[in-house]
Amino acid sequence: MEHRPLKPETDTREHLVVIGNGMAGCRAVEELLARDPARYRITIFGAEPRVNYNRIMLSPVLAGEKCFDDIVINDAGWYADNGIALVAGDPVVAIDRAAKTVATRGGAVEAYDRLLIATGSDPFIIPVPGKDLPGVIAFRDMDDVSAMLAAADAGGDAVVIGGGLLGLEAAHGLSLRGMKVTVVHLMPTLMERQLDEAAGWLLKQALEARGQTILTGADTAGIVGDSKVEGVKLKDGTLIPASLVVMAVGIRPSVALARDAGLAVGRGIQVDDHMVTSDPEILAVGECVEHDGQVYGLVAPLWDMCRSLADGLVEQHTGYRGSVTSTKLKVSGIDVFSAGDFSGGDGCEDIVLRDASRGIYKRVIVRNDRIVGAVLYGDTADGSWYFDLLKKQEDVSGLRDLLIFGQAFAAGGGAADPKAAVAALSDDAEICGCNGVTKGQVVSCIAKGARSLDTVRGTCKASASCGSCTGLVETLLALTLGDDVQSGPKTMCKCTSFGHDDVRREIVAQAMHSIPEVMQKLHWTTPDGCSSCRPALNYYLLCALPGDYVDDQQSRFVNERMHANIQKDGTYSVVPRMWGGLTNPTELRAIADVVEKYNAPMVKVTGGQRLDIFGIRKEDLPAVWADLNAAGMVSGHAYGKSLRTVKTCVGSEWCRFGTQDSTGLGVRLERMSWGSWMPHKFKIAVSGCPRNCAEATIKDFGIVCVDSGYELHVGGNGGIHVRVTDLLCKVASEQEAMEYCAAFIQLYREEARYLERTAPWIERVGLAHIMARIVDDPADREALRARFLTSQSFSQDDPWAQRAEGAEAAHHAPMARFTPQEELA
Amino acid sequence: MSAPDWLDIGWVDQIPVRGSRTVQVAGGDDIALFRTAEGKVFALLDRCPHKHGRLSQGIVHGGAVACPLHNWRISLSTGEALGEDKGCTPTVPVKIDGGRVLICRASTLKAAA
Known part of the structure; x- marks a missing residue:
């Protein structure tokens, strides 16, 4: 573009030179002109050979929704009308603060009285090979x-x-x-x-x-x-x-010019509240600046900055105080909005609304009765309302209960009592959108005897799918029955209104694949769950999708994440697997070597007939495992909600009372079952005769060998509440004993709630139910066994070996080490 | 030349999301660095106020971590025990600059003392 005559001879006004013809530079000039159109003579230098356009609208241009002319903010006429000289396509390459001039790449030199830097930001190019290739x-x-x-x-x-x-x-x-x-x-x-x-x-x-x-x-x-x-x-x-x-x-503030000129530069060009840099004659605005430690990459702060800058330029200082930003994604058909701080933390309350059928997620974060952040997906209509409440720091305690439903609802006045609102609904009003259940149907279901949320879900299906209408159904129960409402089954945790069984059923029915998906579809009230529900969901998904689900390590309890047992001092204990409780000199030597090499202060024989090495440091675990692996030992899973040990007696091979090869059977059972994740820990024992030296009748699955075969016992427990097993049945062969065991484990895996041992599970569902599935129905038993073996084909991969080879190294090594003495030296 | 006020620990993405890493401090308690689902980074002494459990080994959810020993929930921003439990773990000032995690040198020295 050609240069205009830059200085008419007669013009004696102060000369404002603006470096940057983008959104910030031109907006600053607009603000200045609005306050005092004649005060400064203005020259704008732009790197791009075109007039001022709206950079954030480039996305719609790319998408074909707009063309370049649609996004021009100020056309050539604006520069002419306001007497602004535009030098476009010849960028400024140097500032001489002593001479108060700027120089362009083309060699032009221009003197200034006040200089405004609005160079914006540069895209960050990641330094990888090939980054400079055409394309x-x-x-x-x-x-x-x-x-x-x-x-x-x-x-x-x-x-x-x-x-x-x-x-x-x-x-x-x-x-x-x-x-x-x-x-x-x-x-x-x-x-x-x-x-x-x-x-x-x-x-x-x-x-x-x-x-x-x-x-x-x-x-x-x-x-x-x-x-x-x-x-x-x-x-x-x-x-x-x-x-x-x-x-x-990402983008980086464009600061090269300012830095070369010796201005104070941090992450951006440092400015005060009036957008003045370390040189009082030089101002800066937009994405290139750092104000109060903050740099901004969004457009809204720029408007605030330009106002303060213009106020300063006309000597009516107001001062910029930083900006709260909001974001909207400009992808047509996908509505996303976020504003403020959504990281939660102390004193923060999350109000979450999820509507799975409409793909909506809304989360408002409130602290001290003020909104501090909001994330909206799918329905962003109230984004500006929340953002306004946030910026004004308005007290929302009066709106608290209805806030999440949006402005129309919260400001509705008459609808402020949700109970009255539900009472006022007509009988044909739809309560449950998923199953098409009307208020009349719910009320009639209650009139016919439903006294709890669970029975309503079981009979008319209202609230049985996504659960978003749970509150409505509960209100209807309260309105219809008053105090006669029975509370339903315990919910999984405070994050959901569903119980464990409901969640599991829906995971399978809706073919869910990830924890965030479950939380969305089942309307979790917290953004990322808690330490109760996350491990449970991780297990349910793992059980439902063997080989397919990607285990979430951050939803594992420490012992399962570290594959060792944490002790009170933060060290770990390590239990290598000894199949059926058998060991040999190689294994014992390897264990002895580990104890000495890593100075383990104690080795103990466990109740399950294994050796437990205590006092191993977190960072030494992979090396310990490598040593044990080298002697042929794998993880003993003494830390897991999984098969712990198969305890055996010596059986017919040595014992004068032994009736069957209890040791061999124990080894085979352990080979079949190790590595499987379960709702809780699971212990097996095999005794070679009714003297029951392996204490099989207080195990989850116990076998007592007799002359004529094998008695199979289930649901025993030591610990706080000792429970003797129930006799499931008697089988004739070892092969059958193995099959029944696999089927029983799989039934437990599929039906018990997370952290429910077999003893309370059997008391809850009844032994008859277990027998019907495993003893009376051979086809069902075989199907259960087949599912267990399928699952096992994915889980029998020694986690110790993986980690000894370097997997999940970040779990073990500290990120940094700090030694004060060295540092001071 | 005086020592800097901040210690450079490493890149933010070395800390797993909803997870933790530690900084070993010679002669003192480790410092646990946490990164929440939203990407915020916090630093606390790696010691629960209850029975000194390693908080770095707990489950991070929302703005809190559940201690691996007895499931006390500790606020990542203040170190205070949440809910009915009472106690406080010292926090360490932390900031992110250019993707690097920096922790306050003075607080780290105090951890070693």
Whole structure:
């Protein structure tokens, strides 16, 4: 673009030079003109060869919803009308503060009285091999969009690196333009800085449903190609073909000019409340600045900054106090909103509403009766209302109960008493959307004798699917019965209104695959559950989807995560497996060597006939396991909700009373059952005669050998409440004993609640139920056994060996070590 | 030259989400670094106020961690025991800069004392 005459001879006003023709620079000028249009003579330098446009609308341009002319904020006429000289396409490359001049790449030098730096930010290009190949672009300006559109015209595959706001908008646009798009995101959930895990999961589902491939937890190793991009290689070895790679991993304040000029620069150009830099003649605004330790990459703070800046320029100082930001994703058809602080913490209350059938998740975070954050997915209509309450710090205690339903409901006045509102509903009003149950049907079901939520769910099916109408049904029970309502079964924990059995049934019925999915579909009231429900859900999913479900280590209790037993001093005890309680010199030597090598202070024989090595430090565990593995030993699972030990006596091989090979059977049972995850710990014993030296009648599954075969006993327990087993049946062969055992374990795995031992489980469901499934119905028994063996084919992989080879190393090694003496030296 | 006020521990993503890593402090208690589902990072002494359980080994949920020994819930931001339990674990100031986790040097020295 050609230069205008920069200084009319007659103009004696102070000269304001603006570096940056983007949203911040021009908005600042607009604000200034609105206050005092004649005060300064103004010159704007822009790096891009075009007028001022709305950068955040580049996504709709890419998506084909808008064209460039639609997103121009100020056209050439605006510059002319306001007497502004625009130098576009010739960027400023140096500031001389002593001479008070700026110099452009083209060699022009311009003097200033006041200088405003609004250089914005630069896209961050991750330093991987191939980053400079043709076809690798950022998503920052109109030239990038043009390059993407050209690539899309040629078709093919695109990879977007970065699953944040910008990356997802780029992916959406390219996808609409017909490219096959893969999003590679380093973090476990999308837009993790704006969304919590639950909303991030919903977003991933929605984008995948639109045909995009979303890879989370994916680390880019490099970009491959000879003379141009051919693909992206991940650190796990995956190669994704691509003719276009968009880097959208983040932005960095553009501070090079300011730093070279000697201005104070931290993460951004440091400014005071009036946007003045360390040089009082130089101001800065927008994404390039750091104010009070904060840098912003969103548009809203910019408006606030520009107001304070303009107030200062006309000597009516107000001062900028930082901004609270909100985010909206501009992907048509997917509504996502977030604002404020959603990290929770002390004194914070989460109010969560989930509506699975409509794909809605709303979470408002309240502290001291004020909203401090909000995350909305699916229904963002009330985003601005929450954001307004948040910014104004309004007391919401009066709205508390209805807040989550949104402005229309909370401000409804008359509907403030939910009970009255439910009473006022007509009989044909739908209560349960999932099962199409009306209020009349629920009331008539209660009139016919339903006295609890559970019976209502069992009879008319209201609230039996997603549970979002549970509150309504409970209100109807209270309205109809008054004090006669019976409380239902205990819920899993405070995060849900469902009991364990309901949750398990729905996991299977709705084919759920992950913890966030369960929490969404069943309307969890907390964002990421608690230490009660997370391990339970992890187990239920693991049991329902053998070989398919990816175990969530962060939902495991410490012992199962560390594959050892934590002790009161924070060290661990280690129990190697000794099949059936048998051992040999090699194993004993290896154990003795470990005890000496790692200075284990104690070795003890356990109640289950194993050796327990105490006092092993967390960081030594992998090395200990490697040593034990080398002697042929694997994890004894003394730490798990799983098969612990099979206790045996010596049986017919040695004992003068022995009737069968109890030791051999014990070894075979342990080989079959080890490594299986269960609702709780599980102990087996085999005694070779009715003298029962292996104490089989207080085990979860006990076998007492007799001359004519094997008595199978179930549901015994030592511990606080000693319970003697029930006799399940007697079988003739060892093979049958093994089959019955496998079927019993699988029935327990599928039906018992998490952390319920076999003894309380059998007392709850009754021995007759167990016998009907396992003894009376051979087909059912065989099916149970087959499911157990299928599950075992995925779980009999020694976790110690995996970790000794380096898996989950982060569980063991400290992240850093700190020695004060060295540091001071 | 004086020692810096902050100790650089490592990259944020070395701490698993909803998980924890530790910093070993010679002669003192470890410091536990936590990263919540929302990506916030907190630092506390790795010691439950109840029976000194290693909080770094607990289950992180919301803004709290459940101690692995007796399931006390400890607030990650204040170190206070939540619910009916009473007690407090010292917190260590932590900040993130350019993806690096920094913890307060003075507080770390105090942990070693």
